[in-house]
Amino acid sequence: MKLSGGCNCGQVRYELDGEPIRVGICHCETCRKGSGSAFSYFGIWPKASVTWSGELASWSSRAGGERFCPACGSPLFCWAEGSDEIEIKLGSLDSPPSALVPAYELWTIRREPWLAHQKGAEQHTRDRE
Template sequence: MTRTGGCNCGQVRYELEGEPLRVGLCHCETCRKFTGSAFSHYAVWPQGRVRISGDTRCWEVRAGGDRFCPMCGASLFTWTEGEEEIEVKLGTLDGPPNGLEPGYELWTVRREPWLGPLNGSARYERDRPGSG
């Protein structure tokens, strides 16, 4: 299976091969501000199964860099050059993220009270153990 996506203006495009390693939601302040939403819905693929075309800019934060399109400002990925995994913001897919249900939630200590926990997902008050 190949999924495709990109930014709002079309300058940045990507292809994702196969299924992701994991799918999650993050409620931390950085993700909220980077996505402009109450949480970030993302999936992680091995770097070798992601092809990106177009120019991105990086906002260095956390352990990695948040990548965005310099033309339209769309938030797309989080990764650091040389790392083996890339986190893709699922709202940037060309179609709906069908079949990409979150298996865990991060930073639930910051989850909005009106947004209930996901049934069947692991929940972490902050980062996943061993993730950093």
């Protein structure tokens, strides 16, 4: 699988090579605010499978370093220092990520009551162990 994506203004571009390790949804406050939506939809890839061009800005959260485009503010990546995994914000892909089905949900205690849980996905009240 080869996927590509980038920010809204086009200054940051990336390519993903291979399948994600896992795909999830998070309803925590940080992810909600970072996505500007009711939840964050993301995929985890080995860091070595991702290449990007362009300058990134960052800020620290409980999940690690959130990376975004400094020009348009589009959220793109997250990774913890020393980790060999990178979280990709799937809404930043060029093509609809329809085939990337969430296998788990995090922070379900904060899920909006009008939003149904993902059938077949593991449900975690807070973070995964």
